[in-house]
Amino acid sequence: MARNSAGTFVAGLTAAALAAVGFLAYQASAAQDRRGPVDDRGTAASASPSPGAAEKGREDRERPEDREEAALPADSGAGERVVYSLRGDRVWLVGANEQVTRTYRVVPGAVDPLPGEYTVSEGGRTERVTGSDGVPVAHVVLFTQVEGVVVGFSAAVDGSLPEGPPKEGTGGIRSRAADGEAMWRFATAGTKVVVVP
Template sequence: MPVPARLPSWAWVSGLTAGATAAVTVLAMQADQGPKPTAAAVSPTPSASATASPSPSTPPPARVPDGSGTGRRIVYSLGQKRVWLVDASDAGRRTFTVWPGTASPDPGSYTIGSRTEATTGSDGVEVENIVYFALADGVNVGFSNAVDGSSPPPPAAGATTGGIRLHKADGAAVWKFATAGTQVTVIE
C-alpha cells in the first residue's frame, strides 16, 4: 500500500496565514460598510445668570485675584460667584463656583468664627461642612454643601439666606482648609 505524501509544515503555516489574512480583510471591509460612531462637539457655555448651575471644580487659575490679601486665606468673589483656597505662598490651590445666598457680606476681610458639621439650612435643606465667617442682613454667612449634593432651591419670596452653597467635594475641601481663625477675603 502506498504512503500518502505529507505537506511540509511551512506549507501548512503559509496556508493558515493566508486564510487568516483573507478573513481579516473581509471583516475589515464589512466593518467599513457599517455605521460609524460619531462624537458630538460640545462647547462650554459660561454661566451668565445667578440661577444657572455653577460648574464643577476647575484647576486654579494662574493668579489669585489682585487685592485679595496675602498669605493663607479663602478668597470669595461676589461678582464671579467663585472661591479660591490660597496657601501660605499665595498660590491658589483650588477654585470653584458657588451659589450665593440672598445676603452677601460687604467686601473686606473676615475670620472663620465657627464651624458646624451638619444642620438644616434656612432653605430647609440638610447641609454639612458649614463654615461661618460673617453677618449680613441679620443672618450668619458661611460656606456649606447640601448633604445630598444638590443645588439650592430658589429662596422663598422675601427670605434672607446667608448660606453660600458649594458642590459636595468643594464643601469637603473648604471644611478641611477653613479651620477656626482662617482669613476670608471678600472681593467684588
C-alpha cells in the same frame, strides 16, 4: 456544477462574515459615542465620571473670560486665606505661600456680606445641619452675620446646587460637595476670609 455551487456557498459565507464584522464594528463605534471621548491611552471615558473629573470637564468648557475671572483678585489680602468674590460668585483657597490650592464657583444666598476681612470663629464650623432654606447641608463654615442672618460656606448633602432666586433671608454660599469638603479641610477656626466686591 457541484464545485460551482460550493464556490458560491463559500463566497456567500464570506460575504455574510464581512457583513457581520461590519455590523459589529458599527455597534462598537455607536457604543463608544454613547460612552464619551477616549483618553490618551485609548480607554473610553466613564459614563458617570467621578466628581473631580466632572468638575475638570466643566472647567475645560469654561470660556476664556471665565478663566480670566478665575485669576485671584488683586487686593485680596495676603497669607493663608479664603477669598470670596461677590461679583464673580467664586471662591479661592490660598495657601501661606500665596499659591491658590483650589478655586471654584459658588451659588450665593439672598444676603451678601460686606467686602472686608473676617475670621472663621471657634464655633463657626458645623459638620452637618439643616440650612436656612430647609436643605440638609454639610461642611458649614460661617464667618459673619448680616442683620441677624448668618453667612458662610456649605454644600448640600445630596450634592445639588440651588436653582432660581435664593430664598429670602438666606446667607448660605453653596458649593458642590467636593468643594465644600475642600473648604472644610482648609478653613479651620481662625482662618481669614477676605470678601471682595
